Amino acid sequence: MNGASRDALGAARERLDALTDVQSVDVAKLAEDLAAVTGLLDREGTLRRALTDPAKSGEAKASLARQLLGGQIGGESLDLLTGMVRSRWSRSRDLVDSVEELASSADLATAQRAGRLDDVEDELFRFGRIVSGSTELRSALTDRVVGGPAKAALLHTLLGGRADPVTERLVVRLVTTPRGRSLESGIESLSKLAAARRDRMVAEVVSATPLSDQQKQRLGAALARIYGRQVHLNLDVDPTVLGGVRVQVGDEVINGAISDRLDEAARRMAG
Structure with missing residues (x-):
């Protein structure tokens, strides 16, 4: 493109x-x-x-x-x-x-x-390896004579209850509507999308008053130290936070005053 x-x-x-x-x-x-x-x-x-x-x-x-x-x-x-x-x-x-x-x-x-992205990425990789190692399975999933519903049923049997529902949905769509792609190239594309998504972290930040540019930079740097990668900040204002800040990254929550307790939390979590 x-x-x-x-x-x-x-x-x-x-x-x-x-x-x-x-x-x-x-x-x-x-x-x-x-x-x-x-x-x-x-x-x-x-x-x-x-x-x-x-x-x-x-x-x-x-x-x-x-x-x-x-x-x-x-x-x-x-x-x-x-x-x-x-x-x-x-x-x-x-x-x-x-x-x-x-x-x-x-x-x-x-x-x-849901905190399952790493699992989905791993499942996509392992599914690709299984397909490449089984001529019979690959033929069944790519046979143009076999209809999409039959292929979907086969995949539900193989993956249902064993893989994350997201993995199952992605693989079923790929197999039933390949749109001219090989199965291997389609799985590779999905794996790349998963890797790109995994490298993107988002923090939900709620503060009593709007953060200054300096405070945003300081918060971003502290979170980057904690998680070892850049973190995108989604900012919101809630007066009930009473002079502090609430930061949530996935299931983890950090509460503290902007001036000092954020750095304390960063040191504690990094250690």
Whole structure:
């Protein structure tokens, strides 16, 4: 993917990250909606071309998307999609590929919220190794004569109760709708998405008053020392915090005064 499509995908990734950072957003539903839209756009070439037509204005394409999908998918999903069709795309297929990537990323964000992302990444790797080591299994999962429901049933038998539900959903979608990819390349792409998501940490920060730039930098540096990587800060203000700050990274919560107790917590957790 290059040119306009690369820029459009980059902007869509940022919008997806902003959505998945909000705890009130149902990320699993977002993933389900985006997967359904991927299937629709993959089947309907006329619609795909209409939503990426460079001769049409961005608002006209967004209006078409709202007309067709309003009430069919959630509000966050629709907002994300209308933002995507407002962008310019080098090829209509690039839009479908990008919606599919965002669907997978949203599913991985679901696993991350549950503290299971490392498990999903490991399961994807192990599934890939199992497939590459079994000619019989690979043939069963890639046979064009065998329908998607039969392949899905086989995967549910293999993975159900043994793998994380996110892993199962990702693998079933890949196998039943390969969209021209080999099974190996599809698993590799999913593994790369999981690795990229794993390297991204988000801290929910609630303070009594807005933090100054210096306080944001100090907080970011302290969290980076604790977790060994850069941490994105989602900031909110709540007067009931009474002069302190509440920081949550995953299931871990740090409470303390901005001026001194944050550094104390950082030293204690680092040690």
